[in-house]
Amino acid sequence: MRSFALPRRLWILARWATFTISLAITFFAVPPTDAQTAAKKALVGVLGITPNVPANHEMFKQGLAQLGYTEGQQVAFVEKHADSEPARLAAVAAELVRSKPDVIFARGPAAVAAAVQATKVIPIVAVDLESDPVALGYAKTLARPAGHVTGVFLDLPELSAKQLQLFREIVPSLSRVALVGDSLGNAAQYRATERAAKTFKVQVQTFEGRTPAELDAALEAARRNGVGGVIVFSSPTVYGNLPRIAALAREKHLPTVALFSEFAEAGGLLSYGPSLREAFRRCGIYVGKILSGAKVANLPIELPDKFDLVINAQTAKALGLRLPDSLLRRADKIIE
16 A cells, blocks of 8 residues: 655655744734734723822722733723813713723712713713712612712711811810802702701801812901801812812911811811722722623722821911810821
């Protein structure tokens, strides 16, 4: 029987030719372009009424990194903000949606509302310390949102009443207090604080603080009216202007309290509330989970469960206030 096996020499030549062709294909293969690489990255849209605070954005990125998403490698950001002008937010949100992000991270109640209006499809992760997501229709329940919105919310208007109580410990003779905030976004906080003020027999004066200019005007009006203290409600505009508010409050000799620990760190008298930086980190984790395939409808809305009391002893001294020992013992941080 005739054998059809190739002679050994021809077999070796055939193998060599195959290897050479494979090597050439590998060598001359065109590497992926930057555009192709970028196309493979997940796109996260970031929406806010004010520019993002770098320290908070870093915490957000830390959360994303915990799920394996690093900026420039697996994920890219497109950020839009309304430059502290609420009227521009709807158009800015629509512009962000047109960039077709995989997920939107909305910072603050106005941004959340604008994002919800702009899209019913793109997942939205929110950090909102002023709103009730169920009452607003963003979610059916906190445990199972069942829609396209989840994140970190703080539906606790009574927290501002607690701030008033802390004020009374520092200034027992407090008879008039100014409330500064957004009459729409902070409506629940206004109501809760006004109820508490009646209990303490403290008169309340309310001022709008939706923009930096309104915040300045509110503090000046509070000074002219001789109030004994100021409670500044939380909002992205307030957060973005904490150092300015703290400086003006000291200049006008107004004991002032706010939600964010950064306020006391910037020179404000007192802060009591959750960590916004930690909320940003948790939102980063949620965005990472969604990019990894988790359904928004099944991601429970988180509520902060730790509240920090931060006291600036230097500011208290500058304002001529004596800090009671009972309050100092309860403080999580005292700035000397």
